[in-house]
Amino acid sequence: MTLPARVRIVEVSPRDGLQNESTILPVETKVALIELLAKAGVRDIEAGSFVSAKRAPQMAATAEVLAKLDQKLLSRSSVRLSVLIPNLQGLDCALASGVKDVAVFAAASETFSQKNINCSIAESLARFAPAVEKALSAGIRVRGYISCVLGCPYEGEIAPGEVASLARDLTAMGCHEISLGDTIGAGTPLRAKRLIEAVARDGPIDRLAVHFHDTYGQALANIFACLELGISVVDASVAGLGGCPYAPGATGNVATEDVVYMLDGMGVETGIDLAALAEAGEFISGRLGRRSGSRASRAIAAQRRTGSQKM
Numbered sequence: 148m149t150l151p152a153r154v155r156i157v158e159v160s161p162r163d164g165l166q167n168e169s170t171i172l173p174v175e176t177k178v179a180l181i182e183l184l185a186k187a188g189v190r191d192i193e194a195g196s197f198v199s200a201k202r203a204p205q206m207a208a209t210a211e212v213l214a215k216l217d218q219k220l221l222s223r224s225s226v227r228l229s230v231l232i233p234n235l236q237g238l239d240c241a242l243a244s245g246v247k248d249v250a251v252f253a254a255a256s257e258t259f260s261q262k263n264i265n266c267s268i269a270e271s272l273a274r275f276a277p278a279v280e281k282a283l284s285a286g287i288r289v290r291g292y293i294s295c296v297l298g299c300p301y302e303g304e305i306a307p308g309e310v311a312s313l314a315r316d317l318t319a320m321g322c323h324e325i326s327l328g329d330t331i332g333a334g335t336p337l338r339a340k341r342l343i344e345a346v347a348r349d350g351p352i353d354r355l356a357v358h359f360h361d362t363y364g365q366a367l368a369n370i371f372a373c374l375e376l377g378i379s380v381v382d383a384s385v386a387g388l389g390g391c392p393y394a395p396g397a398t399g400n401v402a403t404e405d406v407v408y409m410l411d412g413m414g415v416e417t418g419i420d421l422a423a424l425a426e427a428g429e430f431i432s433g434r435l436g437r438r439s440g441s442r443a444s445r446a447i448a449a450q451r452r453t454g455s456q457k458m
């Protein structure tokens with residue numbers, strides 16, 4: 148068995164983690180979260196989204212969050228910030244904010260696409276195309292998300308071929324990386340592997356990332372299965388925060404602390420300090436008034452309290 152020597156973690160808590168929270172957090176809290184993540188060694192951070200404020204009220208202050216971040220800390224820590232954009236309007240906000248990375252988001256399910264961004268899959272690609280073109284000509288990198296890759300809350304199973312076809316379209320448009328989103332956390336390891344094999348037929352595996360929600364407790368097992376195939380980019384969210392307003396019943400993303408604990412234990416480098424990462428997770432959980440959803444983080448907190456042996 149060969150695992151990648153290094154995995155790049157894409158931290159999505161400030162966006163995917165918080166977008167579904169009903170209590171709007173102050174800008175300062177979001178800024179503090181991003182800065183704690185940067186201090187923990189996280190290099191890729193999705194800071195927010197430029198979408199309709201009616202659709203994702205929690206993300207309405209994304210421009211303010213970006214403006215208040217400590218730029219010296221971010222550049223010293225080589226952090227790349229990204230934002231989600233659904234159209235040209237979103238891209239223009241992203242350009243004004245100075246980020247160098249954006250992400251467009253499609254779905255492999257027609258119904259999910261309609262519910263999430265109010266258009267068909269084909270219409271979404273037509274909306275993304277001018278935004279991607281403008282982004283690339285401004286020197287901005289574009290990531291492409293595909294939701295519902297292992298199941299849709301409205302349509303059930305999704306054929307891997309549908310996902311592969313959409314990944315081809317987004318890559319042809321100019322996306323440098325495709326993040327495969329198990330939006331409702333329905334996947335299991337062998338299905339996840341079959342999906343990666345189907346999508347990887349069209350190009351190098353290092354342009355693919357995996358994005359697992361943990362609804363059925365399968366996320367870590369799925370990630371491990373994908374690492375075995377050569378996947379080396381993993382999306383995750385501290386404290387297991389997350390959820391999409393248009394994926395009823397789905398729970399949070401896989402907790403970054405749990406992913407880093409697993410990778411550390413297998414000798415796979417991430418550049419992230421687990422204890423500092425757990426502090427970021429504890430911080431945001433405290434601000435949300437709940438216990439961290441990360442098992443690793445809870446274990447670390449218990450060790451601190453009891454002085455027991457660090458594993």
Ligand SMILES: CC(C)(COP(=O)([O-])OP(=O)([O-])OC[C@H]1O[C@@H](n2cnc3c(N)ncnc32)[C@H](O)[C@@H]1OP(=O)([O-])[O-])[C@@H](O)C(=O)NCCC(=O)NCCSC(=O)C[C@@](C)(O)CC(=O)[O-]
Nearest residue numbers: 197198199202203233236237263264265292294328330391
């Ligand atoms: C796509 C739209 C905008 C279509 O929006 P629409 O409903 O088709 O209507 P519209 O295009 O006529 O726009 C409606 C209003 O939004 C405004 N608007 C339009 N565009 C923007 C923009 N870029 N930024 C800010 N405002 C915007 C526009 O100006 C207008 O304002 P009004 O005239 O009503 O005051 C809307 O449906 C929307 O914002 N949807 C986003 C929903 C969302 O954020 N979902 C969660 C992210 S995806 C996800 O979580 C999955 C992922 C990525 O994590 C992977 C996975 O796990 O699967």
